[in-house]
Amino acid sequence: MSDKLTLGVAARLSTYLRILIQSRKQGIESISSQEISEHANVNPTQVRRDLSSFGKFGKRGVGYRVEYLIAQIQDILHSGGTHNIALVGAGHLGSAIAASSIFQDHGFRIAALFDSDPARIGQTAGDLAVEDSATIAARCRDLGVILGVLAVPPASAQGAADQLVDGGVKILFNYTETLLSLPDDVTVHTINPAEEMLYALYFHLT
Amino acid sequence: MSDKLTLGVAARLSTYLRILIQSRKQGIESISSQEISEHANVNPTQVRRDLSSFGKFGKRGVGYRVEYLIAQIQDILHSGGTHNIALVGAGHLGSAIAASSIFQDHGFRIAALFDSDPARIGQTAGDLAVEDSATIAARCRDLGVILGVLAVPPASAQGAADQLVDGGVKILFNYTETLLSLPDDVTVHTINPAEEMLYALYFHLT
DNA sequence: TAGATTGTTAATCGATTAACAATC
DNA sequence: TAGATTGTTAATCGATTAACAATC
Numbered sequence: 121m122s123d124k125l126t127l128g129v130a131a132r133l134s135t136y137l138r139i140l141i142q143s144r145k146q147g148i149e150s151i152s153s154q155e156i157s158e159h160a161n162v163n164p165t166q167v168r169r170d171l172s173s174f175g176k177f178g179k180r181g182v183g184y185r186v187e188y189l190i191a192q193i194q195d196i197l198h199s200g201g202t203h204n205i206a207l208v209g210a211g212h213l214g215s216a217i218a219a220s221s222i223f224q225d226h227g228f229r230i231a232a233l234f235d236s237d238p239a240r241i242g243q244t245a246g247d248l249a250v251e252d253s254a255t256i257a258a259r260c261r262d263l264g265v266i267l268g269v270l271a272v273p274p275a276s277a278q279g280a281a282d283q284l285v286d287g288g289v290k291i292l293f294n295y296t297e298t299l300l301s302l303p304d305d306v307t308v309h310t311i312n313p314a315e316e317m318l319y320a321l322y323f324h325l326t
Numbered sequence: 327m328s329d330k331l332t333l334g335v336a337a338r339l340s341t342y343l344r345i346l347i348q349s350r351k352q353g354i355e356s357i358s359s360q361e362i363s364e365h366a367n368v369n370p371t372q373v374r375r376d377l378s379s380f381g382k383f384g385k386r387g388v389g390y391r392v393e394y395l396i397a398q399i400q401d402i403l404h405s406g407g408t409h410n411i412a413l414v415g416a417g418h419l420g421s422a423i424a425a426s427s428i429f430q431d432h433g434f435r436i437a438a439l440f441d442s443d444p445a446r447i448g449q450t451a452g453d454l455a456v457e458d459s460a461t462i463a464a465r466c467r468d469l470g471v472i473l474g475v476l477a478v479p480p481a482s483a484q485g486a487a488d489q490l491v492d493g494g495v496k497i498l499f500n501y502t503e504t505l506l507s508l509p510d511d512v513t514v515h516t517i518n519p520a521e522e523m524l525y526a527l528y529f530h531l532t
Numbered sequence: 533t534a535g536a537t538t539g540t541t542a543a544t545c546g547a548t549t550a551a552c553a554a555t556c
Numbered sequence: 557t558a559g560a561t562t563g564t565t566a567a568t569c570g571a572t573t574a575a576c577a578a579t580c
Protein backbone atom coordinates (compact mmCIF):
# COMPACT_ATOMS: atom_id res chain seq x y z
CA MET A 121 0.00 0.00 0.00
CA SER A 122 1.53 3.29 -1.07
CA ASP A 123 1.46 6.44 1.05
CA LYS A 124 -1.71 8.46 1.13
CA LEU A 125 -1.66 11.57 -1.02
CA THR A 126 -1.93 14.99 0.59
CA LEU A 127 -5.22 16.83 0.21
CA GLY A 128 -3.74 19.30 -2.25
CA VAL A 129 -2.23 16.72 -4.56
CA ALA A 130 -5.35 14.54 -4.61
CA ALA A 131 -7.54 17.57 -5.35
CA ARG A 132 -5.32 18.71 -8.21
CA LEU A 133 -5.00 15.23 -9.70
CA SER A 134 -8.82 15.03 -9.72
CA THR A 135 -8.92 18.33 -11.58
CA TYR A 136 -6.34 17.19 -14.12
CA LEU A 137 -8.33 14.01 -14.63
CA ARG A 138 -11.51 15.95 -15.32
CA ILE A 139 -9.67 18.12 -17.85
CA LEU A 140 -8.14 15.08 -19.54
CA ILE A 141 -11.47 13.25 -19.75
CA GLN A 142 -13.15 16.34 -21.20
CA SER A 143 -10.25 16.71 -23.65
CA ARG A 144 -10.53 13.10 -24.76
CA LYS A 145 -14.25 13.61 -25.33
CA GLN A 146 -13.40 16.50 -27.63
CA GLY A 147 -10.99 14.33 -29.61
CA ILE A 148 -7.73 15.74 -28.24
CA GLU A 149 -4.97 13.10 -28.13
CA SER A 150 -1.99 15.03 -26.78
CA ILE A 151 -1.70 17.83 -24.22
CA SER A 152 1.06 19.91 -22.57
CA SER A 153 1.49 20.88 -18.93
CA GLN A 154 0.89 24.45 -20.08
CA GLU A 155 -2.53 23.57 -21.51
CA ILE A 156 -3.55 21.56 -18.46
CA SER A 157 -2.44 24.40 -16.20
CA GLU A 158 -4.58 26.97 -18.03
CA HIS A 159 -7.76 24.95 -17.56
CA ALA A 160 -6.88 24.07 -13.96
CA ASN A 161 -5.89 27.61 -12.94
CA VAL A 162 -2.54 26.46 -11.54
CA ASN A 163 1.13 26.93 -12.38
CA PRO A 164 2.49 24.71 -15.20
CA THR A 165 5.44 23.67 -13.03
CA GLN A 166 2.95 22.50 -10.44
CA VAL A 167 1.33 20.21 -13.00
CA ARG A 168 4.65 18.67 -14.04
CA ARG A 169 5.78 18.25 -10.45
CA ASP A 170 2.49 16.64 -9.39
CA LEU A 171 2.75 14.13 -12.22
CA SER A 172 6.48 13.43 -12.18
CA SER A 173 6.44 12.39 -8.55
CA PHE A 174 4.60 9.24 -9.71
CA GLY A 175 6.58 8.47 -12.86
CA LYS A 176 7.70 9.83 -16.20
CA PHE A 177 4.41 10.09 -18.04
CA GLY A 178 5.30 12.65 -20.73
CA LYS A 179 7.69 13.08 -23.64
CA ARG A 180 10.06 16.04 -23.64
CA GLY A 181 9.36 18.43 -26.48
CA VAL A 182 5.99 16.78 -27.10
CA GLY A 183 3.74 16.65 -24.05
CA TYR A 184 1.46 13.97 -22.57
CA ARG A 185 -0.70 11.38 -24.36
CA VAL A 186 -4.22 12.06 -23.06
CA GLU A 187 -5.34 8.42 -23.04
CA TYR A 188 -2.21 7.20 -21.25
CA LEU A 189 -2.24 9.98 -18.66
CA ILE A 190 -5.90 9.29 -17.82
CA ALA A 191 -5.00 5.66 -17.11
CA GLN A 192 -2.05 6.66 -14.95
CA ILE A 193 -3.99 9.16 -12.82
CA GLN A 194 -6.90 6.74 -12.42
CA ASP A 195 -4.37 4.26 -11.16
CA ILE A 196 -2.99 6.73 -8.62
CA LEU A 197 -6.47 7.70 -7.42
CA HIS A 198 -7.82 4.10 -7.54
CA SER A 199 -10.70 5.42 -9.64
CA GLY A 200 -10.65 3.18 -12.68
CA GLY A 201 -13.79 1.17 -11.87
CA THR A 202 -17.46 1.97 -11.74
CA HIS A 203 -19.04 3.37 -8.59
CA ASN A 204 -22.73 3.33 -7.82
CA ILE A 205 -24.41 6.45 -6.50
CA ALA A 206 -27.88 7.14 -5.11
CA LEU A 207 -29.64 10.32 -6.20
CA VAL A 208 -32.44 11.76 -4.07
CA GLY A 209 -34.79 14.28 -5.68
CA ALA A 210 -36.35 14.06 -9.14
CA GLY A 211 -37.28 17.72 -9.54
CA HIS A 212 -35.54 20.10 -11.93
CA LEU A 213 -32.12 19.66 -10.36
CA GLY A 214 -32.34 15.90 -9.94
CA SER A 215 -33.59 15.49 -13.52
CA ALA A 216 -30.73 17.62 -14.82
CA ILE A 217 -28.22 15.51 -12.90
CA ALA A 218 -29.81 12.25 -14.07
CA ALA A 219 -29.77 13.36 -17.70
CA SER A 220 -26.20 14.67 -17.67
CA SER A 221 -23.27 12.52 -18.75
CA ILE A 222 -20.93 14.15 -16.22
CA PHE A 223 -21.12 11.19 -13.87
CA GLN A 224 -20.88 8.43 -16.48
CA ASP A 225 -17.82 10.05 -18.02
CA HIS A 226 -16.01 9.61 -14.72
CA GLY A 227 -17.18 6.09 -13.97
CA PHE A 228 -20.06 6.99 -11.67
CA ARG A 229 -23.36 5.27 -12.29
CA ILE A 230 -26.64 6.46 -10.84
CA ALA A 231 -27.92 3.20 -9.41
CA ALA A 232 -31.16 4.55 -8.00
CA LEU A 233 -33.24 7.74 -8.12
CA PHE A 234 -35.70 8.62 -5.35
CA ASP A 235 -38.47 11.13 -4.77
CA SER A 236 -41.21 11.48 -2.14
CA ASP A 237 -43.81 12.99 -4.45
CA PRO A 238 -46.37 10.28 -5.42
CA ALA A 239 -46.88 12.03 -8.77
CA ARG A 240 -43.23 11.43 -9.65
CA ILE A 241 -42.78 7.90 -8.32
CA GLY A 242 -42.81 5.42 -11.20
CA GLN A 243 -42.05 8.09 -13.81
CA THR A 244 -38.69 7.96 -15.59
CA ALA A 245 -35.88 10.53 -15.76
CA GLY A 246 -32.97 9.74 -18.04
CA ASP A 247 -32.92 5.93 -18.05
CA LEU A 248 -34.06 5.67 -14.45
CA ALA A 249 -37.36 4.88 -12.80
CA VAL A 250 -38.16 7.17 -9.86
CA GLU A 251 -38.47 5.13 -6.66
CA ASP A 252 -40.26 5.98 -3.41
CA SER A 253 -38.09 7.86 -0.89
CA ALA A 254 -39.46 5.61 1.83
CA THR A 255 -37.31 2.80 0.38
CA ILE A 256 -34.01 4.72 0.38
CA ALA A 257 -32.32 2.94 3.28
CA ALA A 258 -33.27 -0.58 2.17
CA ARG A 259 -32.38 0.00 -1.48
CA CYS A 260 -29.01 1.58 -0.68
CA ARG A 261 -28.12 -1.32 1.55
CA ASP A 262 -29.11 -3.81 -1.17
CA LEU A 263 -27.12 -1.98 -3.81
CA GLY A 264 -24.10 -1.42 -1.58
CA VAL A 265 -24.10 2.31 -2.37
CA ILE A 266 -21.73 4.51 -0.35
CA LEU A 267 -22.17 7.73 -2.33
CA GLY A 268 -25.34 9.80 -2.11
CA VAL A 269 -26.44 13.01 -3.84
CA LEU A 270 -29.06 15.30 -2.30
CA ALA A 271 -31.10 17.32 -4.79
CA VAL A 272 -34.23 17.84 -2.69
CA PRO A 273 -35.99 20.92 -1.28
CA PRO A 274 -34.19 22.34 1.80
CA ALA A 275 -36.91 21.15 4.18
CA SER A 276 -36.41 17.52 3.12
CA ALA A 277 -32.62 17.55 3.15
CA GLN A 278 -31.94 16.37 6.70
CA GLY A 279 -34.53 13.59 6.48
CA ALA A 280 -33.22 12.31 3.16
CA ALA A 281 -29.65 12.45 4.47
CA ASP A 282 -30.62 10.42 7.54
CA GLN A 283 -32.17 7.72 5.37
CA LEU A 284 -29.12 7.55 3.12
CA VAL A 285 -26.87 7.20 6.15
CA ASP A 286 -29.19 4.50 7.47
CA GLY A 287 -28.61 2.68 4.20
CA GLY A 288 -24.84 2.76 4.64
CA VAL A 289 -23.97 5.84 2.61
CA LYS A 290 -20.69 7.39 3.81
CA ILE A 291 -20.16 10.30 1.40
CA LEU A 292 -22.87 12.87 0.74
CA PHE A 293 -23.03 15.57 -1.90
CA ASN A 294 -25.39 18.26 -0.73
CA TYR A 295 -26.88 20.57 -3.37
CA THR A 296 -29.29 22.15 -0.88
CA GLU A 297 -28.93 25.26 1.26
CA THR A 298 -29.25 23.20 4.44
CA LEU A 299 -26.52 22.52 6.99
CA LEU A 300 -26.69 18.84 7.87
CA SER A 301 -26.04 17.11 11.20
CA LEU A 302 -24.59 13.67 10.63
CA PRO A 303 -22.39 11.02 12.31
CA ASP A 304 -18.63 11.59 12.37
CA ASP A 305 -17.86 8.83 9.89
CA VAL A 306 -19.96 10.47 7.18
CA THR A 307 -18.38 13.15 4.98
CA VAL A 308 -20.51 15.93 3.50
CA HIS A 309 -19.48 17.90 0.44
CA THR A 310 -21.57 20.97 -0.21
CA ILE A 311 -22.14 22.12 -3.78
CA ASN A 312 -22.81 25.82 -3.48
CA PRO A 313 -21.70 27.96 -6.42
CA ALA A 314 -22.40 31.15 -4.46
CA GLU A 315 -19.51 30.31 -2.16
CA GLU A 316 -17.13 29.99 -5.08
CA MET A 317 -18.56 33.17 -6.62
CA LEU A 318 -17.70 35.19 -3.52
CA TYR A 319 -14.20 33.95 -3.75
CA ALA A 320 -13.90 34.53 -7.51
CA LEU A 321 -15.30 38.02 -7.15
CA TYR A 322 -12.84 38.88 -4.41
CA PHE A 323 -9.89 38.17 -6.68
CA HIS A 324 -11.51 39.95 -9.58
CA LEU A 325 -12.11 43.12 -7.56
CA THR A 326 -8.69 43.35 -5.88
CA MET B 327 -6.05 49.27 0.29
CA SER B 328 -5.14 46.29 2.43
CA ASP B 329 -3.02 43.39 1.20
CA LYS B 330 -4.64 40.81 -0.99
CA LEU B 331 -5.55 37.60 0.78
CA THR B 332 -3.87 34.35 -0.20
CA LEU B 333 -5.94 31.89 -2.21
CA GLY B 334 -6.30 29.53 0.76
CA VAL B 335 -7.51 32.15 3.21
CA ALA B 336 -10.01 33.64 0.76
CA ALA B 337 -11.38 30.20 -0.09
CA ARG B 338 -11.80 29.27 3.57
CA LEU B 339 -13.37 32.61 4.51
CA SER B 340 -15.90 32.05 1.70
CA THR B 341 -16.69 28.64 3.17
CA TYR B 342 -17.09 30.04 6.68
CA LEU B 343 -19.38 32.73 5.30
CA ARG B 344 -21.57 30.14 3.59
CA ILE B 345 -21.82 28.17 6.83
CA LEU B 346 -22.65 31.29 8.83
CA ILE B 347 -25.32 32.40 6.38
CA GLN B 348 -26.88 28.93 6.40
CA SER B 349 -26.74 28.92 10.21
CA ARG B 350 -28.42 32.30 10.44
CA LYS B 351 -31.16 31.04 8.14
CA GLN B 352 -31.75 28.17 10.57
CA GLY B 353 -32.04 30.58 13.48
CA ILE B 354 -28.64 29.97 15.07
CA GLU B 355 -27.29 33.10 16.77
CA SER B 356 -23.98 31.92 18.22
CA ILE B 357 -21.36 29.47 16.94
CA SER B 358 -17.94 28.13 18.04
CA SER B 359 -14.80 27.58 15.97
CA GLN B 360 -15.33 23.87 16.63
CA GLU B 361 -18.77 23.92 15.01
CA ILE B 362 -17.60 25.96 12.02
CA SER B 363 -14.66 23.60 11.55
CA GLU B 364 -16.90 20.52 11.47
CA HIS B 365 -19.01 21.91 8.64
CA ALA B 366 -15.97 23.24 6.77
CA ASN B 367 -13.89 20.07 7.13
CA VAL B 368 -10.90 21.98 8.54
CA ASN B 369 -9.04 22.16 11.84
CA PRO B 370 -10.65 24.36 14.54
CA THR B 371 -7.34 26.14 15.14
CA GLN B 372 -7.29 27.02 11.47
CA VAL B 373 -10.68 28.71 11.82
CA ARG B 374 -9.58 30.79 14.81
CA ARG B 375 -6.29 31.74 13.17
CA ASP B 376 -7.98 32.74 9.91
CA LEU B 377 -10.39 34.99 11.79
CA SER B 378 -8.07 36.41 14.43
CA SER B 379 -5.64 37.75 11.85
CA PHE B 380 -8.31 40.36 11.02
CA GLY B 381 -9.49 41.23 14.52
CA LYS B 382 -10.94 39.83 17.74
CA PHE B 383 -14.36 38.75 16.58
CA GLY B 384 -15.25 36.22 19.27
CA LYS B 385 -15.77 36.01 23.04
CA ARG B 386 -13.63 33.57 25.04
CA GLY B 387 -15.68 30.83 26.62
CA VAL B 388 -18.66 31.75 24.43
CA GLY B 389 -17.91 31.71 20.70
CA TYR B 390 -18.85 34.00 17.83
CA ARG B 391 -22.07 35.93 17.20
CA VAL B 392 -23.29 34.70 13.81
CA GLU B 393 -24.69 38.03 12.66
CA TYR B 394 -21.60 39.98 13.65
CA LEU B 395 -19.17 37.50 12.10
CA ILE B 396 -21.08 37.52 8.80
CA ALA B 397 -20.69 41.30 8.66
CA GLN B 398 -16.98 41.09 9.45
CA ILE B 399 -16.19 38.46 6.81
CA GLN B 400 -18.27 40.28 4.21
CA ASP B 401 -16.18 43.31 5.00
CA ILE B 402 -12.94 41.39 4.50
CA LEU B 403 -14.15 39.87 1.22
CA HIS B 404 -15.82 43.10 0.03
CA SER B 405 -18.96 41.08 -0.56
CA GLY B 406 -21.61 43.00 1.33
CA GLY B 407 -23.45 44.42 -1.67
CA THR B 408 -25.60 42.93 -4.39
CA HIS B 409 -24.02 41.54 -7.55
CA ASN B 410 -25.88 40.92 -10.78
CA ILE B 411 -25.40 37.67 -12.63
CA ALA B 412 -26.50 36.43 -16.06
CA LEU B 413 -27.81 32.89 -16.34
CA VAL B 414 -27.81 31.13 -19.71
CA GLY B 415 -30.02 28.06 -20.10
CA ALA B 416 -33.63 27.66 -18.93
CA GLY B 417 -33.81 23.86 -19.02
CA HIS B 418 -33.96 21.68 -15.94
CA LEU B 419 -30.66 22.91 -14.53
CA GLY B 420 -31.23 26.58 -15.31
CA SER B 421 -34.74 26.42 -13.84
CA ALA B 422 -33.42 24.79 -10.69
CA ILE B 423 -30.79 27.51 -10.32
CA ALA B 424 -33.32 30.28 -10.98
CA ALA B 425 -35.73 28.88 -8.40
CA SER B 426 -33.14 28.31 -5.69
CA SER B 427 -32.43 30.88 -3.00
CA ILE B 428 -28.74 29.97 -2.85
CA PHE B 429 -27.72 33.01 -4.83
CA GLN B 430 -30.02 35.52 -3.16
CA ASP B 431 -28.84 34.42 0.26
CA HIS B 432 -25.34 35.49 -0.65
CA GLY B 433 -26.22 38.77 -2.32
CA PHE B 434 -26.25 37.52 -5.90
CA ARG B 435 -29.18 38.51 -8.06
CA ILE B 436 -30.01 36.83 -11.34
CA ALA B 437 -30.45 39.91 -13.52
CA ALA B 438 -31.26 38.05 -16.74
CA LEU B 439 -32.08 34.52 -17.90
CA PHE B 440 -31.48 33.44 -21.49
CA ASP B 441 -32.37 30.50 -23.70
CA SER B 442 -32.15 29.86 -27.43
CA ASP B 443 -35.27 27.67 -27.65
CA PRO B 444 -38.17 29.73 -29.10
CA ALA B 445 -40.60 27.63 -27.07
CA ARG B 446 -39.00 28.85 -23.85
CA ILE B 447 -38.43 32.51 -24.72
CA GLY B 448 -41.05 34.66 -23.02
CA GLN B 449 -41.92 31.99 -20.46
CA THR B 450 -41.07 32.60 -16.82
CA ALA B 451 -38.86 30.63 -14.44
CA GLY B 452 -38.78 31.75 -10.83
CA ASP B 453 -39.50 35.49 -11.11
CA LEU B 454 -37.67 35.84 -14.40
CA ALA B 455 -38.76 36.10 -18.00
CA VAL B 456 -36.69 33.98 -20.36
CA GLU B 457 -34.93 36.18 -22.92
CA ASP B 458 -33.56 35.31 -26.35
CA SER B 459 -29.93 34.11 -26.31
CA ALA B 460 -29.27 36.28 -29.34
CA THR B 461 -29.49 39.30 -27.03
CA ILE B 462 -26.95 38.07 -24.45
CA ALA B 463 -24.08 40.40 -25.32
CA ALA B 464 -26.19 43.54 -25.58
CA ARG B 465 -28.18 42.84 -22.40
CA CYS B 466 -25.08 42.02 -20.35
CA ARG B 467 -23.43 45.23 -21.45
CA ASP B 468 -26.57 47.24 -20.55
CA LEU B 469 -26.84 45.60 -17.14
CA GLY B 470 -23.13 45.84 -16.40
CA VAL B 471 -22.98 42.14 -15.55
CA ILE B 472 -19.51 40.63 -15.00
CA LEU B 473 -20.63 37.21 -13.71
CA GLY B 474 -22.13 34.59 -15.98
CA VAL B 475 -23.48 31.09 -15.35
CA LEU B 476 -23.60 28.48 -18.12
CA ALA B 477 -26.36 25.89 -17.76
CA VAL B 478 -26.78 24.94 -21.41
CA PRO B 479 -26.28 21.72 -23.40
CA PRO B 480 -22.58 20.96 -24.03
CA ALA B 481 -22.85 21.78 -27.74
CA SER B 482 -24.01 25.35 -26.97
CA ALA B 483 -21.50 26.06 -24.21
CA GLN B 484 -18.68 27.66 -26.20
CA GLY B 485 -21.09 29.83 -28.20
CA ALA B 486 -22.92 31.05 -25.12
CA ALA B 487 -19.61 31.73 -23.37
CA ASP B 488 -18.38 33.80 -26.32
CA GLN B 489 -21.51 35.92 -26.23
CA LEU B 490 -21.21 36.50 -22.48
CA VAL B 491 -17.58 37.55 -22.90
CA ASP B 492 -18.67 39.86 -25.74
CA GLY B 493 -21.05 41.44 -23.27
CA GLY B 494 -18.24 42.16 -20.79
CA VAL B 495 -18.55 39.14 -18.51
CA LYS B 496 -15.23 38.36 -16.79
CA ILE B 497 -16.08 35.41 -14.52
CA LEU B 498 -17.83 32.32 -15.85
CA PHE B 499 -19.34 29.41 -13.95
CA ASN B 500 -19.49 26.44 -16.24
CA TYR B 501 -21.95 23.67 -15.34
CA THR B 502 -21.39 21.86 -18.65
CA GLU B 503 -18.95 19.08 -19.57
CA THR B 504 -17.25 21.31 -22.12
CA LEU B 505 -13.73 22.73 -21.91
CA LEU B 506 -13.92 26.38 -22.92
CA SER B 507 -11.40 28.48 -24.86
CA LEU B 508 -11.55 32.08 -23.71
CA PRO B 509 -9.41 35.23 -23.46
CA ASP B 510 -6.80 35.42 -20.71
CA ASP B 511 -8.65 38.05 -18.70
CA VAL B 512 -11.69 35.79 -18.26
CA THR B 513 -11.76 33.29 -15.40
CA VAL B 514 -13.67 30.04 -15.73
CA HIS B 515 -14.85 28.05 -12.72
CA THR B 516 -16.08 24.58 -13.55
CA ILE B 517 -18.85 23.04 -11.46
CA ASN B 518 -18.33 19.29 -11.82
CA PRO B 519 -19.35 17.17 -8.83
CA ALA B 520 -17.74 14.09 -10.40
CA GLU B 521 -14.35 15.69 -9.91
CA GLU B 522 -15.01 16.21 -6.21
CA MET B 523 -16.43 12.69 -5.95
CA LEU B 524 -13.21 11.15 -7.24
CA TYR B 525 -11.33 13.04 -4.60
CA ALA B 526 -13.77 12.20 -1.80
CA LEU B 527 -13.74 8.55 -2.76
CA TYR B 528 -9.95 8.42 -2.74
CA PHE B 529 -9.83 9.50 0.89
CA HIS B 530 -12.66 7.20 1.81
CA LEU B 531 -10.96 4.16 0.30
CA THR B 532 -7.44 4.77 1.68
C1' DT C 533 -15.28 29.30 41.11
C1' DA C 534 -15.47 25.86 37.23
C1' DG C 535 -16.03 25.09 32.55
C1' DA C 536 -15.61 26.54 28.01
C1' DT C 537 -13.59 28.68 24.18
C1' DT C 538 -10.86 32.26 22.15
C1' DG C 539 -6.41 34.32 20.58
C1' DT C 540 -1.54 33.43 19.93
C1' DT C 541 2.83 31.28 20.01
C1' DA C 542 6.28 28.24 18.31
C1' DA C 543 7.65 24.63 15.70
C1' DT C 544 7.08 21.70 11.73
C1' DC C 545 5.73 20.53 7.49
C1' DG C 546 4.30 20.84 2.79
C1' DA C 547 3.38 23.93 -1.29
C1' DT C 548 5.04 26.86 -4.61
C1' DT C 549 7.75 28.42 -8.48
C1' DA C 550 11.82 30.24 -11.18
C1' DA C 551 15.27 28.36 -13.65
C1' DC C 552 17.52 25.13 -16.53
C1' DA C 553 19.58 20.84 -18.07
C1' DA C 554 17.88 16.87 -20.46
C1' DT C 555 15.86 15.15 -24.46
C1' DC C 556 12.24 14.42 -27.80
C1' DT D 557 19.97 21.23 -36.06
C1' DA D 558 16.31 24.22 -33.92
C1' DG D 559 12.36 24.47 -31.25
C1' DA D 560 9.58 22.75 -27.75
C1' DT D 561 8.47 20.77 -23.48
C1' DT D 562 9.48 17.64 -19.77
C1' DG D 563 11.65 16.36 -15.30
C1' DT D 564 14.16 18.15 -11.37
C1' DT D 565 16.66 21.13 -8.44
C1' DA D 566 17.04 24.62 -5.04
C1' DA D 567 15.30 28.18 -2.58
C1' DT D 568 11.45 30.56 -0.56
C1' DC D 569 7.24 31.08 1.23
C1' DG D 570 2.94 30.09 3.38
C1' DA D 571 -0.04 26.54 5.74
C1' DT D 572 -0.82 23.71 9.45
C1' DT D 573 -1.56 22.38 14.19
C1' DA D 574 -0.51 21.17 19.17
C1' DA D 575 -0.45 23.46 23.19
C1' DC D 576 -1.75 26.82 26.48
C1' DA D 577 -2.39 31.28 28.67
C1' DA D 578 -6.05 34.59 28.68
C1' DT D 579 -10.66 35.51 29.75
C1' DC D 580 -15.59 35.22 29.32
